[in-house]
Amino acid sequence: MEILTRVYAHKLVDWAKDRPEVVVLSADLTSSVEVDIFRDTYPERFFSMGVAEQNMLSFAGGLAREGFTPYVHTFAVFIYRRAYDQVAVSVAYPNLPVRMVGFLPGILSPGGATHQAIEDISVMRSLPNMTILECGDATDVESVLDVAQAVNGPVYIRALRGEIPRLFPAAEPMLLGKARTLTRGSDLVLLSSGICTEEAMRVLPALQAQGLSIRHLHISTLKPFDDPEIMDHIARSRYGVITMENHSVIGGLGTIIAEKMAEAGIGKKLVRIGLQDTFVHGASKNYLMKEYGLDALALVRAVEGMVKTNLGINEQNLASAFSAAVHSEAKADAL
Amino acid sequence: MSEKQSALSQDKVNQVARGIRRRVLEHTIKNNGGYLSQACSSAEILAALYLNVLRLGPVDSPIVPARFPGVPGPNNLNYFTGANYNGPKSSEYDRFFLSPSQYSLVLYAALIEVGRMAETGLDEFNQDGGVVEMIGAEHSPGMEIMSGSLGQGISQAAGIAMARKLRKESGRAVLFLSDGECQSGQFWEAVQAMAFHKLDNILAYVDINGYQCDGKMTTVMNIEPFDQRLEAFGARVFRIDGHDVAALTRLGQLEADGRPTFILCDTDPCRGLPILERLVPKLHYVRFSSQEDKQGYLAALEQLFREEGR
Numbered sequence: 001m002e003i004l005t006r007v008y009a010h011k012l013v014d015w016a017k018d019r020p021e022v023v024v025l026s027a028d029l030t031s032s033v034e035v036d037i038f039r040d041t042y043p044e045r046f047f048s049m050g051v052a053e054q055n056m057l058s059f060a061g062g063l064a065r066e067g068f069t070p071y072v073h074t075f076a077v078f079i080y081r082r083a084y085d086q087v088a089v090s091v092a093y094p095n096l097p098v099r100m101v102g103f104l105p106g107i108l109s110p111g112g113a114t115h116q117a118i119e120d121i122s123v124m125r126s127l128p129n130m131t132i133l134e135c136g137d138a139t140d141v142e143s144v145l146d147v148a149q150a151v152n153g154p155v156y157i158r159a160l161r162g163e164i165p166r167l168f169p170a171a172e173p174m175l176l177g178k179a180r181t182l183t184r185g186s187d188l189v190l191l192s193s194g195i196c197t198e199e200a201m202r203v204l205p206a207l208q209a210q211g212l213s214i215r216h217l218h219i220s221t222l223k224p225f226d227d228p229e230i231m232d233h234i235a236r237s238r239y240g241v242i243t244m245e246n247h248s249v250i251g252g253l254g255t256i257i258a259e260k261m262a263e264a265g266i267g268k269k270l271v272r273i274g275l276q277d278t279f280v281h282g283a284s285k286n287y288l289m290k291e292y293g294l295d296a297l298a299l300v301r302a303v304e305g306m307v308k309t310n311l312g313i314n315e316q317n318l319a320s321a322f323s324a325a326v327h328s329e330a331k332a333d334a335l
Numbered sequence: 336m337s338e339k340q341s342a343l344s345q346d347k348v349n350q351v352a353r354g355i356r357r358r359v360l361e362h363t364i365k366n367n368g369g370y371l372s373q374a375c376s377s378a379e380i381l382a383a384l385y386l387n388v389l390r391l392g393p394v395d396s397p398i399v400p401a402r403f404p405g406v407p408g409p410n411n412l413n414y415f416t417g418a419n420y421n422g423p424k425s426s427e428y429d430r431f432f433l434s435p436s437q438y439s440l441v442l443y444a445a446l447i448e449v450g451r452m453a454e455t456g457l458d459e460f461n462q463d464g465g466v467v468e469m470i471g472a473e474h475s476p477g478m479e480i481m482s483g484s485l486g487q488g489i490s491q492a493a494g495i496a497m498a499r500k501l502r503k504e505s506g507r508a509v510l511f512l513s514d515g516e517c518q519s520g521q522f523w524e525a526v527q528a529m530a531f532h533k534l535d536n537i538l539a540y541v542d543i544n545g546y547q548c549d550g551k552m553t554t555v556m557n558i559e560p561f562d563q564r565l566e567a568f569g570a571r572v573f574r575i576d577g578h579d580v581a582a583l584t585r586l587g588q589l590e591a592d593g594r595p596t597f598i599l600c601d602t603d604p605c606r607g608l609p610i611l612e613r614l615v616p617k618l619h620y621v622r623f624s625s626q627e628d629k630q631g632y633l634a635a636l637e638q639l640f641r642e643e644g645r
Contacts, residue, residue, distance in 0.1 A: 023501075063495070064494075151467075
C-alpha cells in the first residue's frame with residue numbers, strides 16, 4: 001500500500017497558487033494542521049488568530065462576505081465545540097463560503113476527551129446550509145479542496161494529516177454526494193466513512209472467502225445525503241446494512257442511514273458500528289479502535305450477528321492495516 | 336469648517352438626535368414597550384455618525400422596506416441585506432455596522448431622520464413577514480451582518496476590515512457597540528486580533544450608558560477601567576461625553592495610526608426623557624406599569640414634539 005506524507009500541506013500550497021481569493025486562518029496549531037508550508041509560501045494570505053476560535057469563525061465570516069474564501073484550520077473538536085454560536089450565526093445563517101477544516105476527528109486524537117471530536121457530524125449536520133465532507137485516504141485529501149471550493153455555502157471537512165494510505169486510485173477524485181463503490185454484492189450493504197473504510201477493507205477478502213457477497217461503499221459526503229442508489233442497494237440486500245464510522249452512533253452516518261431508511265419505508269436490519277454513546281480517552285488510534293469497537297474485528301462480529309453464523313475469522317485472517325507511529329516524523333508537534 | 340458652519344452642523348445633529356428620541360418614544364408608546372433608554376443614550380452618537388462621520392454614498396430617495404426575502408441559502412436568489420440604506424458600496428466609502436441589534440429601532444429612527452428610510456418604514460416595525468424587526472438581522476434596514484448574538488459583530492466587522500485592507504480600499508469599517516456586549520470573551524478576542532493585525536481602518540463608537548438587561552453594569556459584571564483595558568490591548572482610545580456632538584464629530588475624522596480606534600462615549604440612558612429615571616436600574620426594556628404611567632410618557636412625547644418645533 002502506498003503511504004503518503006503531509007498530503008494536505010503540499011496540496012493546499014499547489015492548489016491555492018492561482019486562487020488569490022483563498023486565505024488561511026489558523027488557531028495556534030499551524031504545523032499540527034499542516035498549514036505551515038502555506039504560511040511560509042503565502043504569508044500575505046495567512047492569518048494567525050491565536051487560541052481564540054470564536055473570533056476566528058466570525059472573522060472568517062467577515063472575510064467571506066467580501067469575496068474571499070477563508071479556509072479555517074484547527075482540530076475538528078475546537079471548531080464546533082468552542083465556536084458553535086459563531087459557526088451558526090456568522091457563517092451558516094448567511095450561507096458564506098467559509099471552509100472549516102477539522103483535523104484529528106474522532107479517536108484519531110490521542111489528546112483525550114477534550115481533543116476528540118466524537119459528535120461533530122451530529123452537531124454540524126443540524127445546521128441549515130452546512131455541507132459536511134470526510135476524507136478516508138490520500139486521494140480524498142488531494143481532491144477535497146476542489147469539492148469544497150465548488151460548494152455555494154459553508155463546508156465542514158473531517159481531514160486527515162501526517163502519513164496516510166492511498167486506498168483509492170489517484171485519478172479517481174472525491175465527488176460531492178457520490179459514494180465510492182469498493183465491492184459489489186447483494187447479501188449485505190456496508191457503508192463506511194473516514195478511517196473506518198480502511199478497517200473495513202482489511203476484512204472484506206476474509207468475508208468474501210466465506211461466500212458472503214457484500215456491497216461496500218465509502219461515504220465522503222455526509223451532508224447533503226441524497227444518493228438514491230444507496231437506498232436501492234439496502235432495499236435489495238438479503239440481510240440489511242452495516243454502517244461504520246469514527247464518530248458517535250448518534251447523529252452521524254448511522255443515524256443518517258436510519259432516517260433515510262425510515263423515510264423510504266425500507267424494513268431492513270441496520271447495525272451501527274461507531275462510538276456507542278460514550279466519551280473516549282487519550283490513547284493510540286489502534287488501541288481506541290479495538291477498545292471501542294471501531295476496528296475490523298468489530299465489523300466481523302457485526303456481520304456474524306447479522307448472518308447468524310460464526311465465520312471463524314480472527315486477527316490472522318485480516319489484511320494488515322497501515323499504522324503510523326505515534327511520534328512519526330510527519331508530525332510536527334506533540335499533537 | 337468655519338466656526339459658524341460647525342455650529343450649524345451641530346444644530347443639525349442635535350435636531351436629528353431629538354427626532355430619534357421622539358420616534359422611538361412614539362413607537363414605544365404604540366407598542367406598549369420598547370428599547371427606549373438605548374435611544375436616549377445613543378441618539379447623538381448615531382446622529383453624528385450619519386451626518387458628520389460616516390462617508391457614505393447617497394440613496395436616491397428614502398427607501399421603503401421590502402418584505403422578508405426568506406433566509407439566505409444556495410437556492411434563495413431573491414435574498415438581500417439592508418446595506419443599501421447606507422448607499423452603494425465603493426472602495427472609498429465607509430461601511431457601517433450596528434453591533435447590538437437591540438438598538439435596531441434607534442437605527443431605523445436615525446435612517447428616517449437622515450432621509451435614508453421612508454417614514455412609513457416604521458409602520459412595518461415588528462410586523463410579521465417584514466424586515467423591520469425588533470432585534471434586526473442582516474436583512475433589516477441599515478444592517479448587513481448578523482449581530483444579534485452579542486460579541487459577534489466586532490469580529491465580523493474585523494474580517495471585513497481585513498478584506499478591505501487586502502484590497503487596499505480607503506473606506507473604513509465603522510462600528511457601533513454598546514457597553515454590555517464588551518463583557519464577552521469574543522469582544523476581547525476581536526480587539527486583540529484587530530491590534531495584532533493592525534486593523535487601523537476600524538473606528539468603533541461604544542455607547543457606555545452603564546446599564547444592561549439585569550441592571551447597572553457595575554453590579555452585573557464590571558468592565559472598568561474600560562479605556563485602560565482597551566489601551567492595554569493595543570487600541571487607540573478616546574473617552575468623551577457621548578452627547579457632545581463636536582467631540583463625536585472631531586474624533587470621526589482622525590488619521591489612521593496603525594491601531595484600531597475606540598471612542599468610548601459616556602452617556603445618560605435617560606437623556607432627554609427624565610421620566611425614565613424612575614426605572615433605574617431596570618432600563619433595558621421599558622414597559623408601562625399602568626395607564627397613568629403611560630400618560631406620563633404621552634406627556635413626554637408632547638414635550639419632545641414641542642422641542643422639535645412640530
